[in-house]
Structure formats: C-alpha cells, structure tokens
Amino acid sequence: MHREAIYQRLPQWLQAVAINLEGARVRRRRYGGDFRERLAAAIARQAWPPERIAAYRDTQLRAFVQHAVASTPHWRDQFAALRLTADDVRGHADLAQLPILDKETVRREPKRFVAENAASMRCATAHTSGTTGAGLVFPVSRRAEHEQWATWWRYRLAHGIGVQEPCLYFGGRSLVPLSQTSPPYWRLNSSSHQLMFSAYHLTDDTAGEYLDAMDASGYRWIHGYPSQIALLAAHAERLGRRPRAPRWITLGAESLMPAQREIITRVFGTAPLQHYGMAEGVANVSQCERGSLHVDEDFSCVEFIPAPDGRCRVVGTNFTNWAFPLLRYDVGDLARVSDSACACGRRGRRVEELDGRIEDYLVTARGVRVGRIDHVFKDMEAIVEAQVIQEVPGVLQVQVVARSTWTDEEERRLRSEFATRLGSDAVLELRLVPAIPRTSSGKLRLVVQRIPDAQLVRG
Ligand SMILES: [Zn+2]
Incomplete structure (x- = not known):
C-alpha cells in the first residue's frame, strides 16, 4: 500500500506521531551534515563582485560537465554526437554549443541522466508533476539539497525570518483524510515548527474554523501556495473577518497572479514575498528587501532565451546535483528580464515578472x-x-x-x-x-x- 494511503487510515494521534517522525527525518536531511557551512558560504558570496561570482560559477560548471560526460549515458552520447569533449565547456557562454534540453526528453528516459555513481551520493528522490500527468522522478544528491536550502534560507534570513520561526503552512499535502468532516483540518509538525493546514478541506463551511485556528496560534509567518492563501483571504473577506497581519507571507510552488497578490495584501495587510525555484534546481530567483526579484547567480547557470513576444524562456544548468546532471534544461516557464540596478545593492540580473508556465496559453x-x-x-x-x-x-x-x-x-x-x-x-x-x-x-x-x-x- 502507498505510504499516504497507510497514513490516511491511522487514528489522529498516530498521524501526529507520523508527521513528527517524518518532520524530524526531513529536518535532519535538509539541515544536517554540512548545511550550516553551505549556508554561511552562500551568505558570504552575496557580497562578492559579479566577476568573482562568474568565476566561481564557471569553476563549478567545468567540474560538473566533466562529471556529466564521464558518468551519464545521455551526456556521453550527446557530446560524442556533437563532436565535443567536456573541455569545450569552460564557462557559462560555452553552454550555447549544446542544444536546449526539453522536459519531454528527460521524461522519456530519465535513467539515461542518472549518474552511474549516484548510489554513493546518499540521494533523496524528487518528484515533479507534469502537465499531462506524467511527472518526473529523479535522484537529488545530499549536496544539491543543502545548496538549495541554503539559497532559500539566505533569502528568508535577509527578510528577518529565523530558522526557528514558527510557520503556518498552506501547501498541497494531504495531511487530513478526506473522510474527516470536523476539525482539526490541520496538524502540528513540531519538529519543523509548522502548523500545516489541509488544502483539501477549505470550504465555505470550514473557513471560519481555519481562521480561528490561525488566530489561536499567534502566528507571525504564513507560507504556502498563492492559490491556497488567496482562497483563504477570499473566505475571510466573505465572512467579514480581519485576520491579524503577519510579519511575513512567503509564497512558492505556483506563480503568483496579480489578482492573488492584490487580495492577499488587502486581507492580511502584508505584501507577500516571492521566490522562484524548482525541484530540478536549475534556476533560482529571490525577492530582496526592496521588492526586486534577483537571479541567484551563484546557484546555477541561468539563461534567458528570448521568446517571440518579448518574454524569455527560463533555461538553466544546475551544477550541484551530480546525481542527475541537467544541462540547458528548459523549465517551461516565462520571465521578463531586466539588467537595471536595484537599490538593495545586489548585482546580477533581475526578473521583472515571472509569468508562469508556457503551457498556460x-x-x-x-x-x-x-x-x-x-x-x-x-x-x-x-x-x-x-x-x-x-x-x-x-x-x-x-x-x-x-x-x-x-x-x-x-x-x-x-x-x-x-x-x-x-x-x-x-x-x-x-x-x-x-x-x-x-x-x-x-x-x-x-x-x-x-x-x-x-x-x-x-x-
Ligand atoms: Zn534588490
């Protein structure tokens, strides 16, 4: 039986135990080992001048490409077919010699992208959902996971969110069995300081109970999917409730639509913060204190490939996940890019707008x-x-x-x-x-x- 199906059948107190055990396991994985060193290094890199960041990125990229060509069937064959060797990729600009890799190619034969020595990298398994229902399952090395969480925590820390800050979480997990028709529609994950709300029970009838539970928690931070938090805001407005203003609302997983930003800001009295990333880890964008969206130039090699309408496709090369090397991977998202400087002092490229998925036409x-x-x-x-x-x-x-x-x-x-x-x-x-x-x-x-x-x- 599927793990989630077993969980759904447990009594509530055992579900609480399961959530906390899983929370503790995830926490150890994400934040154990050398996570703290990687976080400190990521924070230090923020002060580097652009040339130093570019040099760092190219060094990482060269080693990554050497490994990809030596250890994965797809890249070995691809480089041979193009009559290239790993030495032909010395830096970001040399990536243009390779074709853009679309999701479908990876989905068709994911095994050809898995490094032959992936088993030695203590990998976790990542899942992405596909447009046609065909998702992608792939290994993520411990190091890649730490680099990604270090980049995400660098962004949160810049906004003053501490690692121990309790969080109300509105994501997509099915934590509460659908058959349950009375509260609580939420579960406490104390090992991760999260009160996790079910995405599948929020209705006209239950919204008041959600808002009561939120109030009782004395929250300062709300995190989750824009669609969930906007829906909650719409319910609060309908009920004439004025939730307390949190200090932070952070959003992820879906692109934020203008109407969602507007209702979240109006009802909660706090403007949401955005970051953009994906399980494949080929690009990351973080909002700064001044509200700009900065490309995390030290995290991966991001290319913005112009599309006919003036926007750009997001194409990225991850150099930390040696278990599953993706070079010039087309994420399937569109962005509008800017080179102008930001008052916060961070250098590098900025994204003016994240327009979401190419499939949304x-x-x-x-x-x-x-x-x-x-x-x-x-x-x-x-x-x-x-x-x-x-x-x-x-x-x-x-x-x-x-x-x-x-x-x-x-x-x-x-x-x-x-x-x-x-x-x-x-x-x-x-x-x-x-x-x-x-x-x-x-x-x-x-x-x-x-x-x-x-x-x-x-x-
Ligand atoms: Zn900025």
Whole structure:
C-alpha cells in the first residue's frame, strides 16, 4: 500500500506521531551534515563582485560537465554526437554549443541522466508533476539539497525570518483524510515548527474554523501556495473577518497572479514575498528587501532565451546535483528580464515578472496561441477562483467559483475580456462551480490545455 494511503487510515494521534517522525527525518536531511557551512558560504558570496561570482560559477560548471560526460549515458552520447569533449565547456557562454534540453526528453528516459555513481551520493528522490500527468522522478544528491536550502534560507534570513520561526503552512499535502468532516483540518509538525493546514478541506463551511485556528496560534509567518492563501483571504473577506497581519507571507510552488497578490495584501495587510525555484534546481530567483526579484547567480547557470513576444524562456544548468546532471534544461516557464540596478545593492540580473508556465496559453479558432490569461481575471472581484479548460481551438470551458456579488454584468465583462484577447468568434462555455479541483500535488492550474501540440500554429 502507498505510504499516504497507510497514513490516511491511522487514528489522529498516530498521524501526529507520523508527521513528527517524518518532520524530524526531513529536518535532519535538509539541515544536517554540512548545511550550516553551505549556508554561511552562500551568505558570504552575496557580497562578492559579479566577476568573482562568474568565476566561481564557471569553476563549478567545468567540474560538473566533466562529471556529466564521464558518468551519464545521455551526456556521453550527446557530446560524442556533437563532436565535443567536456573541455569545450569552460564557462557559462560555452553552454550555447549544446542544444536546449526539453522536459519531454528527460521524461522519456530519465535513467539515461542518472549518474552511474549516484548510489554513493546518499540521494533523496524528487518528484515533479507534469502537465499531462506524467511527472518526473529523479535522484537529488545530499549536496544539491543543502545548496538549495541554503539559497532559500539566505533569502528568508535577509527578510528577518529565523530558522526557528514558527510557520503556518498552506501547501498541497494531504495531511487530513478526506473522510474527516470536523476539525482539526490541520496538524502540528513540531519538529519543523509548522502548523500545516489541509488544502483539501477549505470550504465555505470550514473557513471560519481555519481562521480561528490561525488566530489561536499567534502566528507571525504564513507560507504556502498563492492559490491556497488567496482562497483563504477570499473566505475571510466573505465572512467579514480581519485576520491579524503577519510579519511575513512567503509564497512558492505556483506563480503568483496579480489578482492573488492584490487580495492577499488587502486581507492580511502584508505584501507577500516571492521566490522562484524548482525541484530540478536549475534556476533560482529571490525577492530582496526592496521588492526586486534577483537571479541567484551563484546557484546555477541561468539563461534567458528570448521568446517571440518579448518574454524569455527560463533555461538553466544546475551544477550541484551530480546525481542527475541537467544541462540547458528548459523549465517551461516565462520571465521578463531586466539588467537595471536595484537599490538593495545586489548585482546580477533581475526578473521583472515571472509569468508562469508556457503551457498556460489558450488557442484561438485559427490556431494562434494566446498567453497571460491571468490578466483576464484581473479586477474581477466577484471571482474567487477560475479555471479554463480547452479541448478544441476557439472553444473555452471556463469554470468560475463566484462570490455572492456575481451578476449578469460580471459575466458580460468576463466574456468581453476573453473576446478582446481571443477574438469575438471564441466560444465560451461558462459554468459556476462550488470549487475547482487541485492537481495531485495540491496546485491550482489556471489553464488545463488538452489540445495536442501537433495541432497548433506556433505563435
Ligand atoms: Zn534588490
């Protein structure tokens, strides 16, 4: 039986024991060994001038490429086919000799990317969820895990969040069995100082109990998925509750949409902080005290490859996960990049906007792709959540969780917003629904795109 299925059948007190045992195990893994040294080193690197960071990154990259070519079937064959040797990659700029690696290639044959000596690296297993349901499972070395958490804690510490700070967590874990219909819809993970709230029990009926439990905890820090925290904010507003303002709200896992930022800030009275990273660890971006999004240039080699609409695809080379080397890996996200300086003094590239996933586009009847669908829902205050499902070009199934302020006028506005972007011949099938289902990892997907790629005109 699957571990989660066993957990769901345990009595509540045993679930608490299981959560704390698992929490302690995760904590030892993430923060044991030489984590503290890596964190101190990551903090020290922040003061380095750009040339020193570039030199550090190139040294790391050279060793990584040597290892990738020597130890993984995919890179051995790829370099041979290109008539290159590992010595041809001396630095960041030399990566352009290699093709961009798309997710599908890795998903098809992940074993060909696993280093032959991965077993000696005390690996954990990472899972990513895919758009078609086909996720990726791969090994992450202890060192890679420590470097990633060091980069994340460097960002948190810069905002004043201490390693021992208790946290209210709103993520995608199924902590509470779905059959449970009375509180608590949360579990205390005392070894990680987290009060973890179930993503699957938050409804009109239970929201008040969530807010009561939050109040009782005396929190200062909320962390989780934007969709979860925005949904909680929408419930609080509906109930006329004013939650206490936390000192920090940190977001991760999903890209933050303008409407979500707006409602979270309005209801909690605290502007959320953003960071961008992924299990594959090929890129990382952290928000600074001045609100800018800085590329963590010492963490990986990030390339921004221009897309036709002025935005850039995020392509990255991780140099710390020697168990599963990914070179020029296309994350499938889009960003708008800036070189201008930030008042905080950090150097390197900045990201003006993280636009989220490339898959989040719709297709017009003529086969043209249209992105940035989140903007359709901007300023639509009568909408709590929405999802657009597309199976046929030009036809959209729009599901909306509406507030009581929803009227025919709101519907006309929504239809006209879609018509502006997709053409007046777009067919919109609108349905009001009580809730929108999450993915298996608890994420809310704005667009569920089911048109096969082959049917599209590249836009
Ligand atoms: Zn800054």
